[in-house]
Amino acid sequence: GESVGLHLPTLSVQEGDNSIINCAYSNSASDYFIWYKQESGKGPQFIIDIRSNMDKRQGQRVTVLLNKTVKHLSLQIAATQPGDSAVYFCAENWGSGNTPLVFGKGTRLSVIA
């Protein structure tokens, strides 16, 4: 039969525009969140993290926003560049004992030059 792959949400953005990638996390007890970037043929690469006692954190061209009320995480990329094209994953720490991170399914960002 026909195989069905994982259908990732895709965001297409013009070069130079700002990108916003969204993630709904699952556990209201999570206290630590990370965004990863995965380029084709490579492993996921850490971008930025945020703890639950914050609602915003900025890095170089990236900002992560956390809304605990609605369990929503977003990654904003300013002045998107072709090198930003990748799959972006959010991950959360469920916060109990030694549980590892729980990863989302990912969003594919495509930058149009």
Next chain:
Amino acid sequence: DAGVIQSPRHEVTEMGQEVTLRCKPISGHNSLFWYRQTMMRGLELLIYFNNNVPIDDSGMPEDRFSAKMPNASFSTLKIQPSEPRDSAVYFCASAPRDRGSETQYFGPGTRLLVL
């Protein structure tokens, strides 16, 4: 630091053969994770270790899969016998704290193809 090192980067083998994937975590990291990534299922956690001790192997697909961490600087994931459905990219990641849920740093992955 060289980051997480995985070998081999690519492996092609025939069904029924034994496959061994290797990982060297970042020096000083206490936790090590093995993941599998496929188009069908995305990124799946197979097993993780804290201080060389396996903590949770509930993600290991079946008895054909086994993982060891004989010391703080080396881990192996073995598949015996391998099957075509094991074809995937296998990632190793390490994290700096015992809790295992802090920032994980991924290796480049091993792309496995079982014919």
